[in-house]
Structures are given as structure tokens and as C-alpha cells.
Amino acid sequence: MLTAMDRYIARLIALPLFGTLVIAAMLLVLDKMLRLFDFVAQEGGPVSVVWRMLANLIPEYLSLGIPIGLMLGILLAFRRIAMSSELDVMRALGLSYGRLLRVPYMYAIGLALVNLAIVGFVQPHARYAYEGLQFELRSGALGASIKVGEFTNLGRKMTLRVEQSRDNGTQLSGLFVRAEGKDGNTVAVTAQHGRFLATDDPNVIILRLTNGTLVNNAPEFAAPRVLSFSSHDLPIDLPKIESFRGRGQADRELTIPELVRIGGAPDTSLAVRNESRANFHFRIAEVAMMMLLPLLAVALAVPPKRSSSALGVFLSIVMVVTYHKINEYGEAIGTLGRVDPALALWGPFLLFALLIFWMYRQIAYVPGGQPIGGLERVAAKIGGALRRWLHIRKRRATGG
DSSP states (O other): OOOHHHHHHHHHHHHHHHHHHHHHHHHHHHHHHHHHHHHHHHHTOOTHHHHHHHHHHHHHHHHHHHHHHHHHHHHHHHHHHHHTTHHHHHHHTTOOHHHHTHHHHHHHHHHHHHHHHIIIIIHHHHHHHHHHHHHHHHHTTTOOOOOTTSEEESSSSEEEEEEEEETTTTEEEEEEEEEEOGGGOEEEEEEEEEEEEEOSSTTEEEEEEEEEEEEEEOTTOSSOEEEEEEEEEEEEEOOOOOOOOOTTSSGGGSOHHHHHHHHHOTTSOHHHHHHHHHHHHHHHHHHHHTTTHHHHHHHHHSOOTTOOOOHHHHHHHHHHHHHHHHHHHHHHHHHHTSSOHHHHHHHHHHHHHHHHHHHHHHHHTSTTOOTTHHHHHHHHHHHHHHHHHHHHHHHHHHTO
8 A cells, every 4th residue: 555655756756757758759759740741742642641650650659758758757756855855864764765666666567568568569550550651652542642843643654744733632723734545646735724533433533624725646647636625524544552561571560479479480481580589579678677767767866965966867868778779789680690689688688787786786775875976076077177177268268
């Protein structure tokens, strides 16, 4: 049962945890959104597909943001109670660091299970849907709009150019169309206005042109035939669209049970087994690291006495990001078969675990122990030297 102190610590952790998670996800989404808008505009697709693609990327961003949010949530909460001397009071009342870590580990276990569900089951399907949307954009299956001012190929034998487009492409102005028929027959059309209409045949649409001129030429004509019209319907055969591949051709699209099955199947190639095993160990090692984050957060949260430096906050982010990048490298070399995937992923995990346990032992069991005390002193010396150098430069610049 949670005590009043546990609820107090839970409230202190909740705000920075979820705040960091939301901010990190928003920053990643905004960065990707700009590139997706550019990609969709180049492919001539509807704007609505951008939001669908971003929605499929949210699970991936959450899997990256949850560990950082957990780390900063616990670290900032313990830093607050350390800076206000509440931690000293709790320690004086006989509360050990192990007891104080009860609530942080409740957060860690719950978020680790959520992250396991995301990376193990939700993210693979979302990634496949994202790749499917990209394929549909490139193939034109999403009904890509006509690019204004450019020549657009509608199939292999028709070219269209539009000067203006309004109402999401339903009202076109200043059209030029050139179509090739059978036996060398060609048709060139200019029209003031036009619009696309659906037909009973899903593979054929109608381009209805108004107020224009049609030029028809054929080998048997002595001269091209010219016709002015007030309305003319031009049928357009839609190109056949290749269906998207099945899910599972990329390791990121496989769920954890599927990775285990493929990685242990004797009839699969060695390269495929290495790729599946490396991605499986990568996902599990990333989730397992979350169980060590409360210990790391506490070790970095408590600054030395008479110090208010935020070096621990900076160092925590560096360590989490560094571990993630090392895991990515381990997955890469495990996929190539240079190192056994289990060793490539769990070797760094073991080293980081030993470092974290040592740091936690220093803060929790060694009297006066301070794992970042040496770094604090070095940072203070560097900061003092930098301030003196800036002061000298300022005096020289003012002639003092």
C-alpha cells in the first residue's frame, strides 16, 4: 500500500515524466512532418496522407521517448527533494534509497511493459502501414493530384499540363492534353477549363474539357484536322497499380514472436537468422535497460553538498542516447554476422549495468560517496577558468 510519501514522490515524477514524453514526441513529429510535407508535395499526393503517415510513426517515437521521459522524471524528482533538503530528512528518518525507489520502480515496470508492447507488437504493424502509404504515394494509388505548371504522364500514352488548379484539383484551367492512339493517331487538345469525372469502370475516368480546340493527326491525313468545341469528353485509362508487398520483408515489420520463429528456424538462411536475432535482442535489450534507469537517475540526481550544478541531468541524457546508439551499432554488426547478435547487444548492456550499479552503490552505501563529484569539480574548474578568460578579454577590450 502506498504511503503519503510514496504518493508525494509519484506526483513529483509524473509531471516531468509525461511532460518530457510529450515534448520529445512533438519535436520528433514536427521534424518528420516537414519532410513528409515535402515528400507528399513532390509526389503530388493529398495533404491528408501526411497525418496518416505521422500517426503510424507515433509508436516508434513513443518507444524512443518513454525511456528518456522515465529517466528525467525520476532524476528531476529526486533532484528537487535533494536540493530542498527533503532527501536528507527522509534519510535521517531511516528511509533507505531502496525504500525510496519503490515508486520509481512502479513507473519503470509499468512503462517497460508498455514499451515492450509497442516495440513488440504495435510498432511493426504501424511501420508496415507507413511503408504502404509511401508505396501508394509513389504508385499513384492515393489519387495523386495534377502538378500545376508541369507535364504529367497519365499512363504511357497521354500527357497533361495544367495552368491552374482549384478546389483540391476538381476545377482545372488552362489545359493542354496530348494523347497517342493506335496506328500513329495523335490528338492534341487545348481547353480553357476541365475536370475529372468517375465512370462505371473503376479503371477508366473521364476528363471533361470545355471551350477548347482539338487537333487530330494521323498518317492517312493530308493535313491535321482542327476542331473547336464547347464540351468534349476524353476517356483516360488508369495505369495498373502493383499491389504492395506482404508484411515481414523487413525485420522492423515483424513482431517479437515472429522474430523468434524466424531466428530459430533451421530452414532459413544464415543472413536472415542473424538479422532476426539481432533485431530481437535489440528490442529486448532496449526494454531491459529501462529497469536500470531508476538506479542511474538517483545516482545522477543528488549533487554534491553546496552545489546546484545540473551536470547530472546533462550526463543522464548523454548516457541514455549513447547506449541507444551503441545498441544500433551492435544490431548492425550482429546482422552482418561479424559478432554473435546476443554478444553484440548484451555485452554493452552488461557493461552499462556494472557502471550503473557502481554509481548507485557510491550514492547509497558509501558514506560521503558521490559518483559525479569528480566531474562536478572538473566542470567547476573549467567554468571558473572560462569566466576568468572572458573577464580578461572584456577588460582588454575596454582598455581597463
